[in-house]
Amino acid sequence: MNARTMSAVFELRNLLEDLERIGTNVIDMVRGGQPLVPWRLYPGDSGIFDRRTRYQFYYHSHGLDTEAGHFHTVRLFDDHTAHLIAISMTTDGWPQALFTLNLWAIGDAYETAEKLRRYVRDFHLAEHVGPPPLVRFVNLIFQAFGPQIEQLQEQKIETLSRYRIAHPDHDVFEDRSMEILSRVAIDVRAPAALAASTRRRLVNRRKPA
Numbered sequence: 001m002n003a004r005t006m007s008a009v010f011e012l013r014n015l016l017e018d019l020e021r022i023g024t025n026v027i028d029m030v031r032g033g034q035p036l037v038p039w040r041l042y043p044g045d046s047g048i049f050d051r052r053t054r055y056q057f058y059y060h061s062h063g064l065d066t067e068a069g070h071f072h073t074v075r076l077f078d079d080h081t082a083h084l085i086a087i088s089m090t091t092d093g094w095p096q097a098l099f100t101l102n103l104w105a106i107g108d109a110y111e112t113a114e115k116l117r118r119y120v121r122d123f124h125l126a127e128h129v130g131p132p133p134l135v136r137f138v139n140l141i142f143q144a145f146g147p148q149i150e151q152l153q154e155q156k157i158e159t160l161s162r163y164r165i166a167h168p169d170h171d172v173f174e175d176r177s178m179e180i181l182s183r184v185a186i187d188v189r190a191p192a193a194l195a196a197s198t199r200r201r202l203v204n205r206r207k208p209a
Helices: 003-021 026-031 113-122 132-144 146-166 189-206
Strands: 048-050 055-060 069-076 081-089 095-101 180-185
Touching: 003 026, 003 132, 026 055, 026 132, 069 132, 081 113, 081 146, 095 146, 113 146, 132 146, 146 180
Parallel strands: none
Antiparallel strands: 048 055, 055 069, 069 081, 081 095, 095 180
């Protein structure tokens, strides 16, 4: 993890801790006081959208025990959309995993890994298009875990390729058993704790005996 991504991890952790201190989290923020109903899109059907950069995100829940719900992140075009990642959330409002989806589950068009990686690197929404801490949270996910998100795009294409070899007569994009194509668990607290521990060791080494 380089200095830029480590800095983003610290900023992300501090943001989530600041929200906790005032008794809220990004899930509460995206709901905006609305009751949490499975499959309903929050904050509304259009999500939060930056007209200049053409990026969007929205939140919903499937009512599963394994997560509180997830944020979908999307690049919009005039004739199609490109889904980048979903951000799986714990019930206390912290991100726990990132994953990609098959086309039938998200309804967008096929994109190459090269294009998806470019969309990932360019991902950004201006903070004024939604509640600033909420928009900052999603932007920071891409800054803190950009390399992992790009790798997920590669793994997604690899999963599709293996399926086509194993099932040449099937349409992988319509196979309901193939929903999550790549996934990685993340822990915002762990890298920050490791860095803090490393700094303490360096400081102790510099102290005179």
